[in-house]
Amino acid sequence: MAAPHGSALVIDAKELRGRPGTQQHLARTVGVPAGFSTVLVGFPEGEDLELDLRIESVHEGVLLTGTVSARMSGQCGRCLGELGQPLEVDVMQLFTYPERAADASEEDEDERLIGEDLRIDLEPVLRDLMVSALPFQPICREECPGLCSQCGLRMEDDPEHFHEQIDPRWAALADLRDGLDEPED
Template identity: 45%
Template sequence: MSEHRHGTTHRVANGPWVIDTRDLGRRPGSSRAHRRTLPAPAGLGQADVIAVPEGADVEVDLLLESVIEGVLVSGPASASVAGECSRCLDPISDEIEVHVTELFAYPDSTTEATTDEDEVSHLVDDKIDLEPLVRDAMVLALPQVPLCTPDCAGLCPGCGGKWADLEPDHGHETIDPRWAALKRFSEARDNPEEK
């Protein structure tokens, strides 16, 4: 299924993220609730850092409203996220909830005709694909640097141990090899009986 506009072809495949709006009608003011549990698509987040696992449940509780220029979709979407702390590498699991609002323009509407291709979403054969809308909102809401706790101290650079698990006086003496001979000389001078 496709629609041609300004030399570009839009496609909306069938799938769990696609909503058919024909039963909504085009009379402004018509609305209906849309609640679904959808499988998370691949790439919903930063795979190596934090993301919604592929296939995990994404809950959407949206209101679809018919307006003059198209269908306005708004409401929350939520899912569980998993990843690892950027400082200590411990596993993280959390919940994310975003609020989405998007106008899907009718073909040949003034909105569609007067906006650039990538500035407005489109109804194609009276269908809406929610995946790009929810994906964009969730990816933007995920932390760039996820932490297990706001005050996570990370790992000791000397031994790799987690600072939270180490003794308060934990430390490693490191000497620049260029100064090692001077240190030996200093120790020998301070302890002449060890010669």
């Protein structure tokens, strides 16, 4: 059972500061925070989020490396069916001490600042990494046949399914016929 994420995703950098080379290992399972998703797919809130992270004190700040994994679930972009599979995301993120960032000559967009309280909240970083690891066009499986372009039926449910090309003049009649119960053959 995953603990509520609360402070479980917050690192206290006080012990690491000024001691380059010091390492901590963050291996725990927390609940996925809210908002780790896109429209079609995401990591459901409260599900297990497994952290396997190394927290390393470096001169500039704190370097976070490792992996996070959780079950992704959502809707297949082809057949609109449910999909769910584990997804592991690589993490590599430098958090910079505020005073270090001040004398940095160049802005590094990938850098994140550590606040004055020396607490590092991993939630926004993990959200960015995990959400951008989600597929743009999630599919339930590589061979997913999708939906019938004509009637929207899931092709998987009836692979033999096809439509005769009907003269538009007969289409109205065919619709009428489809409305009646047809005997199974």
